[in-house]
Structure formats: structure tokens, C-alpha cells
Amino acid sequence: MRGWTLALLLVFPLISGVAFAHEPDTFTVIVREDSHSPVEVNLVVNDTVQYYNVDNRANITHEIGLDLNGDDDFDDANEFSSGVLHSECDWDNDSDCRVAWIFAINDTALVGNYILSDLLSDGSEIEVRLNIAADDHSNSAPTIGECFGDCEEDESETKMKRSSQTDLQKGLMLAGLMMFGGASALFVAALMQRA
Numbered sequence: 001m002r003g004w005t006l007a008l009l010l011v012f013p014l015i016s017g018v019a020f021a022h023e024p025d026t027f028t029v030i031v032r033e034d035s036h037s038p039v040e041v042n043l044v045v046n047d048t049v050q051y052y053n054v055d056n057r058a059n060i061t062h063e064i065g066l067d068l069n070g071d072d073d074f075d076d077a078n079e080f081s082s083g084v085l086h087s088e089c090d091w092d093n094d095s096d097c098r099v100a101w102i103f104a105i106n107d108t109a110l111v112g113n114y115i116l117s118d119l120l121s122d123g124s125e126i127e128v129r130l131n132i133a134a135d136d137h138s139n140s141a142p143t144i145g146e147c148f149g150d151c152e153e154d155e156s157e158t159k160m161k162r163s164s165q166t167d168l169q170k171g172l173m174l175a176g177l178m179m180f181g182g183a184s185a186l187f188v189a190a191l192m193q194r195a
């Protein structure tokens, strides 16, 4: 019996959640000496991402944030950051000490694709990818042609907050354009054959 109750308790929120809205998720990123895992996080508004610092080298701290103007700090207009992240804390003597940044995405104004910086106290930097999408319910629609709530087209206004496109992205765009061009040529060829 207990097993059943537990199963129902686990399943029921899933069913009810899928039907109405995105259930908030929490993502965890492990912050290491020279990399983060995972290196990129995709989430939607109302999710939470937490960055845990496990770089336990002596006297090395991390600070993760959005450095819009590239001056290696996070104190300018529209910038935000984790504050200084240590690998361990003596909370009895320093209650403000932090080992993790728990970033709750609770504002639709945060929607966008971010390239954040993890600035280490030794001067090195790790690039951090964080993609925040609007909660458009698209992943809760089980069948094509059905819709929940407001039945508008997806308006995922994902714009790069830092305009530097990576080579990978440029490559993908080029590949996409080439595929589109190829498909168009095939389409025209097919039309001409029919005529």
C-alpha cells in the first residue's frame, strides 16, 4: 500500500503539472578549476540554476556573472553576478561566505541567451553559457494540433545578450543556409520536371 501511495504522490504532480504549465526545475552546475559541468544550461523562466564551486585550491575564488561591457567586473549597468564563491566556508565566523550561487529565474525580463563569465581570483576566466527561454508551454503539448492556454505561436524571443557569435554558431547558420539553398534548388527542379 505504501508503495502505491508513494507512486501516486510522485505521478500525480507530474500529470497535473504537464497539463497546465512547466514544472520548475533546478539545474546544478559544478564549478571546477578550469571548466564547468555542464558547460551550458538551457532553462525556462521559473527554473533555478545553481553553480557549486568545488575548486578547492587555496585562496582561489570564483565569481560568475554578466559582464556586458567586458571590463572584468560585474558592477556596471544591467550586470549581475553571483558574488564571490569560495570552495568552503567557516559560517560560524563568516556568515556571508558562499560556496554556491543559486540563481532563480523568476523574471521574464531575463529571457535570452547569455555568455556569462566566471572570473577567478587568479585572473583566469571561464566562459559560461546560460540560455533562458520563455515558458511557452511548448514542451507540455503532447499532440500536434492541440494547444493549451493561449494558443499563440511560440514567441521565443531569444536574442543574444552579448552579440559575439561563436564560430560554431556561424558555421551552423552557414550550414543551415546551404541546406535551405539545396532544398530550394531541389524543389525548383521537381517543379520543372512536372511542368
Ligand SMILES: [Ca+2]
Pocket: 066, 067, 068, 069, 070, 071, 072, 073, 074, 075, 076, 079
Ligand atoms: Ca562590467
Ligand SMILES: [Ca+2]
Pocket: 071, 073, 074, 075, 076
Ligand atoms: Ca565596471
